[in-house]
Amino acid sequence: MAAAAFKPIDEQLAYLKKGSAEIIREDELKQKLENAAKTGKPLRVYLGVDPTAPDIHLGHTVVLRKLKHFQDMGHTAIFLIGDFSAMIGDPTGVSETRPPLTREQVDANARTYLAQVYKILDKEKTEVRYNSEWLEKMPSQDIVRLCGHYRLARMLEREDFRSRLENNHPISVHELLYPLLTACDAVALKSDVELGATEQKFNLLVHRDIQREYGLPSQAILTMPILVGLDGERKMSKSLGNYVGITEAPGEMFGKLMSISDQTMWPYYELLTDFSSRDIARMREEVRTGALHPKKAKMELAHVIVTQFHGEEAARRAAAEWDLVFSKRQLPSEMAVVPLEPAAKVKLSTLVGLAQAGTSRASAERLIKQGAVEWDGARIDEVTRVLDLTEPGDHTLRVGKKTAITIRVEKK
RNA sequence: GGACGGGUGGGUGAGUGGCUAAAACCAGCAGACUGUAAAUCUGCCGCUCCUUGCGGGCUACGGAGGUUCGAAUCCUCCCCCGUCCA
Numbered sequence: 001m002a003a004a005a006f007k008p009i010d011e012q013l014a015y016l017k018k019g020s021a022e023i024i025r026e027d028e029l030k031q032k033l034e035n036a037a038k039t040g041k042p043l044r045v046y047l048g049v050d051p052t053a054p055d056i057h058l059g060h061t062v063v064l065r066k067l068k069h070f071q072d073m074g075h076t077a078i079f080l081i082g083d084f085s086a087m088i089g090d091p092t093g094v095s096e097t098r099p100p101l102t103r104e105q106v107d108a109n110a111r112t113y114l115a116q117v118y119k120i121l122d123k124e125k126t127e128v129r130y131n132s133e134w135l136e137k138m139p140s141q142d143i144v145r146l147c148g149h150y151r152l153a154r155m156l157e158r159e160d161f162r163s164r165l166e167n168n169h170p171i172s173v174h175e176l177l178y179p180l181l182t183a184c185d186a187v188a189l190k191s192d193v194e195l196g197a198t199e200q201k202f203n204l205l206v207h208r209d210i211q212r213e214y215g216l217p218s219q220a221i222l223t224m225p226i227l228v229g230l231d232g233e234r235k236m237s238k239s240l241g242n243y244v245g246i247t248e249a250p251g252e253m254f255g256k257l258m259s260i261s262d263q264t265m266w267p268y269y270e271l272l273t274d275f276s277s278r279d280i281a282r283m284r285e286e287v288r289t290g291a292l293h294p295k296k297a298k299m300e301l302a303h304v305i306v307t308q309f310h311g312e313e314a315a316r317r318a319a320a321e322w323d324l325v326f327s328k329r330q331l332p333s334e335m336a337v338v339p340l341e342p343a344a345k346v347k348l349s350t351l352v353g354l355a356q357a358g359t360s361r362a363s364a365e366r367l368i369k370q371g372a373v374e375w376d377g378a379r380i381d382e383v384t385r386v387l388d389l390t391e392p393g394d395h396t397l398r399v400g401k402k403t404a405i406t407i408r409v410e411k412k
Numbered sequence: 413g414g415a416c417g418g419g420u421g422g423g424u425g426a427g428u429g430g431c432u433a434a435a436a437c438c439a440g441c442a443g444a445c446u447g448u449a450a451a452u453c454u455g456c457c458g459c460u461c462c463u464u465g466c467g468g469g470c471u472a473c474g475g476a477g478g479u480u481c482g483a484a485u486c487c488u489c490c491c492c493c494g495u496c497c498a
Binding site: 167168169170231232234240241255258259260261262263264265293294295296298322325326327329360361362363365366367369370371372382383384399400401402 | 418439440441442443447448449450451455456457458459460461463464492493494495
């Protein structure tokens with residue numbers, strides 16, 4: 001690769017800094033970029049991810065997008081799958097010990113992760129590594145030696161451990177090993193830069209220290225802010241249910257993004273789109289002064305994000321559909337069809353159960369009582385309502401705003 | 413190994429023999445209002461059956477037994493967590 005491939009240092013730095021929370025240390029990163037330009041050798045930049053869940057959501061993409069930015073600047077993006085460390089479980093941000101994952105779960109998750117990651121990273125240019133490559137065959141002597149390079153007092157400085165200790169919550173000894181073992185990744189990869197979310201800062205700093213202990217130059221660290229979830233309060237996470245998965249259908253994605261608060265829209269713009277900080281600030285000002293309607297700004301946001309994962313056309317359709325169903329309060333243009341044998345007496349609550357999988361009879365009755373159910377366009381709130389479905393034909397059933405199905409009574 | 417404290421519904425956490433499907437708060441759901449936003453207000457928030465009733469049955473307070481007409485509450489054993497001592 002020719003040295004000429006790199007853009008001017010300041011331009012690179014500005015691009016890479018956008019949206020970041022912290023760079024440790026910025027002068028070192030700058031130095032590394034200069035060296036790369038001089039030698040023509042791209043920086044080795046990595047992001048380590050534990051495949052603890054089968055799906056990636058927008059929260060994960062914040063830092064992935066940053067890795068992509070490095071890739072865009074001509075550097076080597078390394079996507080490291082922590083298939084070994086996932087079996088320990090990262091204690092970060094956790095208030096109790098996690099149940100360890102099995103090898104099978106980790107492998108299955110790793111596979112789906114990769115497929116999803118390429119929606120953001122350039123597959124051809126990405127170096128994919130697994131930390132089991134080196135950690136699995138690490139002799140116990142080496143582990144002991146590794147542990148000798150770090151002190152307990154420093155380990156206990158980190159917030160997760162300290163607060164658990166204070167609140168008399170359990171900490172397992174193996175959790176202390178997590179940052180040390182993942183530091184071996186940085187050593188093995190000879191990384192120049194490591195990316196992570198802000199909550200990873202402690203781990204990343206340990207990696208830096210251990211690299212130095214092993215005679216390597218310390219990597220620079222670039223952290224990205226945590227993406228707040230759809231509730232606008234807690235971090236986006238699957239277990240909190242406040243997330244948008246990147247494999248979700250365009251319509252669903254669009255709807256979820258529209259449900260965020262106006263406040264939350266701005267960090268989303270910052271962390272999930274390529275709008276420049278200046279453009280975002282301008283838009284924000286326009287919303288403040290009333291020149292731009294917040295709904296319009298939010299639709300633009302949803303459109304841009306959906307486009308990233310599903311393309312322009314799908315995003316346009318999702319927007320139109322959203323407008324139809326939620327703004328105009330009409331039935332969606334496509335509804336799932338549930339076939340039904342003709343029957344003389346069908347309880348409405350039974351049908352509601354068909355519309356919402358996993359709904360118990362008790363909660364179906366609750367929904368009816370609360371006026372959430374419409375049958376063929378008319379609200380029914382009598383729990384005892386029994387319908388005569390002997391004639392073949394289609395009926396629409398709406399449950400709340402979000403669910404609508406077609407009930408198709410079949411011919412005998 | 414010893415002494416002591418603790419384990420309650422998705423979360424925090426009250427409850428020390430019946431009035432407890434279990435306070436309160438958070439989260440969640442539905443309705444109203446809107447811009448499917450937020451805020452606010454109202455209601456709901458274990459499962460199931462029906463004649464939908466302040467209805468019947470079942471399940472639930474770490475686990476297994478026991479005492480009792482009746483147990484989240486008392487007893488026994490076990491499991492798990494923490495604190496202090498070593």
